[in-house]
Amino acid sequence: MPVVTLTVNDELVSGQSGQSLLSLLKELGIEMPTLCHLEGLSDRGGCRLCMVELQGSKRLFAACVTPVQEGMVVYTHTERLNNYRRMILELLFAERNHVCAVCVQNGHCELQTQAAKNGMDSVRYDYLVPDLPMDASHERYVLDHNRCILCTRCVRVCDEIEGAHVWDLMGRGVNSRVIAGLNQPWGDSDSCTKCGKCVQVCPTGALTLRGSTVAEMEKQHDFLKWILTGREKKQWDYS
């Protein structure tokens, strides 16, 4: 694969053509905030936290869906970017009911971690406090729309890894919701295999194990790497 040369934060670096800018930045050891991105799933550039500045363009680019190019000049942590990142996080907190203190994922939540890392100490916007339901119809898991940030990791893992495609999105803008099947209670979904991959990849307390109590939920992403490596090596090819 041809090598491309680019400048990141005033340093000359090289990457492989076709590689995403985010993966290169990670290789370089630059810590980039992400929420919708998860190693092993396709990228969608939805959360916009990994945005970077590219010289010559006024636009900001989500690093996860921007391929590296020869001669690119990239800035990853300018004041403008940091401000936008805080603003994005504040908007996420204001949009639904993220009450960390009583959330089952308190202390293990990626949204909470990003807020702390990016210096979000208050929310400048009015909270929308929407009246959202909790779907506890599944025998093993619970979906709480109050904590969902619409990152669609659940949608992608179910579709791309499990191949069941139980989850999808409904509605637009602030009215968007993750739905199971044809917008039915999760427990009524015929296609759900109860594997729990969606629960393990969910960055917040939106998808949790049934019976979890406050701050008890911790999630493991390791299985993704394990499955993908196994498939690549054809470990389970019994044909």
Place this chain on the structure above:
Amino acid sequence: MTRTITIDPVTRIEGHAKITLMLDDSGQVEDARFHVTEFRGFEKFCEGRNFWEMPGITARICGICPISHLLASAKTGDAILGVRIPPTAAKLRRMLNWAQIVQSHALSFFHLSSPDLLLGMDSDPALRNVVGLIQKHPDIARKGIRLRKFGQDTIRILGGRSVHPAWTVPGGVREPLSAENRDLIKEMLPEAFDTIDLALTLLKDASAGYEDEAAHYGNFPSLYMGLVTPEGGLEHYDGLLRVVDSGGKILESGLDPARYREIIGEAVEPWTYLKFPYYKPYAYSGPSYYKMGMYRVGPLARLNVCEFAGTPKADEELRAFRQLAPQGRAVNTAFHYHYARLIEILFALEKIAETVEDPHILDERVRSRADVNQLVGVGVSEAPRGTLFHEYHVNEEGVLQKVNLIIATGQNNLAMNRTVQQIARHHINGNGGKLTEGVLNRMEHGIRLYDPCLSCSTHAAGKMPMHVEVVAADGEVVDEIIRD
């Protein structure tokens, strides 16, 4: 003539309240109302959440007694799961509750009430607080703070943190106790015992100067309610509901707490957010139908309803406590809440000392698991301020449809109103409706006896400035004192 006097610093009660004294034509105190002016709505906004989260959510009602809500909520969860929790989990929960009783009672006695008792009701209000206490009696203040620390540390050792630990859950507790942590609790016990002995001596010495207060502060007949063991002993975590009257007669000897609605009703008044729970069999029809059903809860009530404490030192003090009332009758003076509180600290320490020696306390099986088996659950425990009820109605999935919480302070509401009225009459009548700072403090002390937690009882938040109004028969505000 209206007069406003603003007094700083902030007073020593938790929440936001106002007192109105109603005068009749001759300038005598006709009625007194203790208003609680805040509202939070926990019962409503918990609807739609699932019951597993409830210990964590309801604990946030209060930063002083989160353990009470944790326990009542976890017990309600046990009832919904329909499980019997492992015996070690029950012992650990009990220990957590006793630790909380120690810390909360120590706060009430040393930080909030002892400035009145040791510095004097009429002393300089700027110094009549824990800071003044530190200046004048540094050793006592330090020991009081250390006793509270014992309770807080024990809670932290058991639950992982001292405020709002999420350790108690439906089905038991999350983590067993380690031998190392048990030993840490053991090491702290001797100092705590020394301090409670000192506190008992202090109170007995100080009480000698407060005969007038002891006679007039909340000295009226009322019913008393609390949990007792099946044998009739002092109980804080489980057990049966008992109601006695001021004559010591047992009205309910051992009601299953899940049936509390059969004996307790809740009345509302337009002038306060704090409800008025009452004993149903004593209420009759009419506008103030519920007032005859006035009952008190908390340390005084618990000692009045139980037959014995069950630990040697506490039983010895309990015998002395019984001497405060004629043979066989209940101790009716709210002033003795102080004494009752200290006896309970002693009892809690003795029980903790007993529990850490239990051979099964380190057992690792501490959580039972199940799903929804009952659609209604009731959980009752004794909070430091009195009996606490949680009742949840869930659907088949465990999502809450209805929540009812009856908090200790609410149950003392009628008695607190009556106490304020009594103190006001005693000090204001014949005084032309004029308030002095000392009288204001005495009324506050009357409220403070019940150690009310207003944030809990209305499930409301905020600080508690004091606002007293004296209203004449024609509606004119004769006098007013505000502290904020």
